[in-house]
Amino acid sequence: MARVQARVEAALERFLPAAGIAPQRLHDAMRYAVLGGGKRIRPLLAFAAGEASVGEPVSADPARLEIAACAVECVHAYSLVHDDLPCMDDDVLRRGKPACHVEFDEATALLVGDSLQSLAFQLLAEHRLSDDPAVQVEMVKILAAACGSRGMAGGQAIDLASVGQPLTVPELEYMHIHKTGALIRASVALGARCSNVLAPGQLARLDHYAKCVGLAFQVVDDVLDQESSTATLGKTIGKDAANNKPTYVSALGLARARALAEELREEAQAALSELHGGARRLAELADFIVLRKF
């Protein structure tokens, strides 16, 4: 994990516009929002999916995985910058630092998010990610659909609309499948397509893994938001409860939310059974996501 995280950090450093290039404030702010923070869960999933194979272990070219990993991380970073804006979740703390609009200003933060989204697609299009350009076009389509109004941005809209509403567990699931799940699924899908060794049925099982892991991630987030501290998480805790936002903990209680995360971890790992070595790194990431303390 540390090796992949360091590699992705170095790649992001390289792919982001250099700090001295005009418009300088925007580029400084883009670097601030992306570099030096975060667990890099999505890049880790992309790299691990690139190692998933049937029979003989075949791993995707790390230089290609790096691009896919940076693209999904740019989208993730953009979503955090926009979500923290005053008109959205109005949060001032992110990854242990002042949120982008606090460190810079709102207009710059808006443009940071907009530019990071463009950069993600630029990365997917200006490097070779597959021997078959048609697969690369498919990768753009996967990421675009995951970002859009029927993916991540749509999930955020549902989230905003649900403030103060007591949601049922299926409604919560529907929201999170969009808000965080879509990009996590895209991370796995893009990583897997960098190696291009899996049949459609196997890609579908990987996608089921990603769907379970994405939901588990959110359930664990809700549990940690209840149990942990602002210092440990590097973001404001207890905010969802304070904002009267529905969470898995408010819907299920702490014990049942923990049990649900555990079930999702098992379901995710079961989906990997046909792959070589149970796709070891993906299985380990499911452990990491569910058992993490921050």
Next chain:
Amino acid sequence: MARVQARVEAALERFLPAAGIAPQRLHDAMRYAVLGGGKRIRPLLAFAAGEASVGEPVSADPARLEIAACAVECVHAYSLVHDDLPCMDDDVLRRGKPACHVEFDEATALLVGDSLQSLAFQLLAEHRLSDDPAVQVEMVKILAAACGSRGMAGGQAIDLASVGQPLTVPELEYMHIHKTGALIRASVALGARCSNVLAPGQLARLDHYAKCVGLAFQVVDDVLDQESSTATLGKTIGKDAANNKPTYVSALGLARARALAEELREEAQAALSELHGGARRLAELADFIVLRKF
């Protein structure tokens, strides 16, 4: 022109998520921001560029041009929605209607812009735009670069930073080449690549045409902002002067700004001379852009 505008309007209507689909408020707002307004200059340029050819007239498949045209128009609409937000230009009127964040709310407008950007890339990736998928990957790259921090979003950052600064004409040009020029050039570049009949040198000349037309567009905008009325333009006029923003009129005076627009029109049309029939529709669009009254 009317035929292409109607065709693009119908295509946008079809490609935008239907109004009834969840999340409904977001989809309603996306449709509000895109449909039923605007001159559709960028789609017109994409269609006209698709007709540019050498020797025998060869026109790109209109079904492909439609996709490219809708993609650039989605990006343009997203940029208007974000630019109108209170933290940016803080404008309440757009295309003769309340701005998106006024009709809906700021959070929704933010997500509308984000989702329209994703939709643009989704359109370029989920339809066939070229017989060669590698050309399609290149089209994604062209649009992404035009949108990003060294394109349109960067231009908006420069614009924000220039409020209250008396810019020189080269500095103004630098700002506008990014802010509006990048997307206008992408519109021509994407349209031309739908037909795929031009050699690199000819594509470069088309790009020079687009660069001139993009600047002329902005110069004329500044002239109209001084000369016309809010009712005619459908947006708040005199705002740049009120906000102490540099314009071509403030830098050059009205008469020299008009003369500059005229020079740019001639330079744009000269760039078309080697193309079949002087690429008649592109030449006419240069006339339209410079001679328009709204």
